[in-house]
Amino acid sequence: MGIVSGLPEGFNAASYDVIIVGAGYAGAVCARRLVEACGSKVCVLERRNHIAGNAYDREDEAGVLIHEYGPHIYHTTDDRVHQFLSRFTEWTDYQHKVLANINGTLMPVPFNHTSLKLAFGEEKGEHLYQKLVATFGENKKVPIMELRQKNDPELTEVADFVYENVFLYYTMKQWGKTPDQIDPSITGRVPVFVGDDDRYFPAAPHQGMPAEGYTKLFERLLDHDLINVFTGVDARDILSVTPEAVLVDGKPYGGDVIYTGPLDELFNLDLGALPYRTLDMVFETLDMDQFQPVGTVNYTTSEDFTRITEFKNMTGQVVPGKTTIMREYSKAYEPGSGQTPYYAILEDETRQLYQAYRDRVKNLLNFWVVGRLAEYKYYDMDGVVASALALSDEIIANR
Ligand code: FAD
Numbered sequence: 001m002g003i004v005s006g007l008p009e010g011f012n013a014a015s016y017d018v019i020i021v022g023a024g025y026a027g028a029v030c031a032r033r034l035v036e037a038c039g040s041k042v043c044v045l046e047r048r049n050h051i052a053g054n055a056y057d058r059e060d061e062a063g064v065l066i067h068e069y070g071p072h073i074y075h076t077t078d079d080r081v082h083q084f085l086s087r088f089t090e091w092t093d094y095q096h097k098v099l100a101n102i103n104g105t106l107m108p109v110p111f112n113h114t115s116l117k118l119a120f121g122e123e124k125g126e127h128l129y130q131k132l133v134a135t136f137g138e139n140k141k142v143p144i145m146e147l148r149q150k151n152d153p154e155l156t157e158v159a160d161f162v163y164e165n166v167f168l169y170y171t172m173k174q175w176g177k178t179p180d181q182i183d184p185s186i187t188g189r190v191p192v193f194v195g196d197d198d199r200y201f202p203a204a205p206h207q208g209m210p211a212e213g214y215t216k217l218f219e220r221l222l223d224h225d226l227i228n229v230f231t232g233v234d235a236r237d238i239l240s241v242t243p244e245a246v247l248v249d250g251k252p253y254g255g256d257v258i259y260t261g262p263l264d265e266l267f268n269l270d271l272g273a274l275p276y277r278t279l280d281m282v283f284e285t286l287d288m289d290q291f292q293p294v295g296t297v298n299y300t301t302s303e304d305f306t307r308i309t310e311f312k313n314m315t316g317q318v319v320p321g322k323t324t325i326m327r328e329y330s331k332a333y334e335p336g337s338g339q340t341p342y343y344a345i346l347e348d349e350t351r352q353l354y355q356a357y358r359d360r361v362k363n364l365l366n367f368w369v370v371g372r373l374a375e376y377k378y379y380d381m382d383g384v385v386a387s388a389l390a391l392s393d394e395i396i397a398n399r
């Protein structure tokens with residue numbers, strides 16, 4: 001039924017079958033599934049003044065389509081996710097490529113055959129590559145922490161180079177910790193690639209950009225007679241939970257609530273704040289057609305920022321004489337400061353704290369948590385969509 005800014009006079013949340021907190025992937029996918037499968041009347045509350053969560057894009061003053069909350073490249077191996085999203089957008093065939101600026105030389109990341117030759121010279125690089133092929137096989141992904149464990153002087157030389165020049169400084173900037181100090185699955189997202197494929201997501205059969213942008217995709221996803229979206233509304237103003245019930249406007253609510261925000265916020269952080277990293281994103285529009293050769297350049301041995309993204313290189317948009325780039329500066333998130341919690345910090349202690357919050361809602365049969373924030377996970381877009389599809393399956397089956 002549309003997207004409205006603020007709550008209209010006489011708004012009655014309790015008149016909806018489902019209340020969804022957050023209009024990112026998690027919330028929007030659940031909304032669509034529940035109206036289509038159950039004919040539920042759904043209300044989506046979003047505290048930002050726009051839909052699409054962190055995938056939100058818009059044209060800036062120069063007319064360049066930018067990603068307000070960091071570069072978003074769609075990629076998935078999940079056919080169900082792809083089929084679902086493809087109902088709401090066409091895709092470009094963009095294949096994301098990243099170069100690392102290593103002491104002034106640009107090398108493909110994930111570190112691959114080409115990078116080896118650039119780093120070690122043609123002959124030695126080829127020799128080391130053949131060693132990697134003999135050890136791991138061709139077109140294989142090898143996480144850096146696994147490569148570092150190999151007890152072979154030549155493999156150690158490669159591992160040391162990649163660790164020092166690709167991972168160490170970048171990870172220090174991004175997480176404030178060394179790669180040894182963070183969960184290995186994080187650096188494992190960008191494994192050494194024993195092959196020539198220089199795409200950032202070599203395994204993803206479906207990748208690209210939504211042809212008209214992410215916000216347009218969300219407009220279609222949420223465009224349904226039974227879905228009302230209210231932006232600029234913090235759900236906590238009308239919704240709260242007790243151990244026994246979900247309260248809306250102070251009264252027990254009988255419908256389903258799907259919550260996609262940070263779980264600790266629901267309880268005023270009373271067990272302590274879940275830690276996150278946030279980013280300062282600094283945009284700059286330049287009077288030139290193109291600034292850098294690829295979508296993203298990672299600065300792995302220098303600079304205070306982690307990476308520079310040039311949006312036109314990803315979207316394929318043509319804007320003569322102008323281009324917009326964005327630098328990302330990572331820092332610790334301070335709750336209550338108005339910053340955005342972008343990355344959960346996954347450690348044993350933080351997982352336990354999350355679980356303690358999660359336990360508080362486990363007996364509420366009509367309260368569901370889903371999404372990167374609410375599940376406190378390092379999800380890509382496709383992972384969130386998969387999780388939202390699975391949750392909606394469960395809710396639909398219960399009805
Ligand atoms: P969100 O998009 O965060 O949406 C949650 C929404 O809930 C927010 O809009 C928030 O305002 C709202 N909300 C929270 N609390 C309340 C409340 N109390 N009341 C009302 N509203 C509330 N994934 C990829 O696949 N490819 C990429 O290239 C990629 N790049 C990324 C780059 C960066 C810098 C970041 C941070 C993430 C990136 N991701 C990428 C991941 C992607 O952004 C997420 O997986 C996805 O957007 C998460 O969707 P979500 O709905 O769970 O959360």
Ligand code: UDP
Nearest residue numbers: 109166167170171174186187189190298300
């Ligand atoms: N990473 C790195 N150097 C790089 C690329 C990635 O050290 O050039 C590490 C870093 O710790 C980063 C993690 O690998 O946080 C995951 O990288 P990815 O590009 O997947 O991060 P995202 O796009 O989610 O910020």
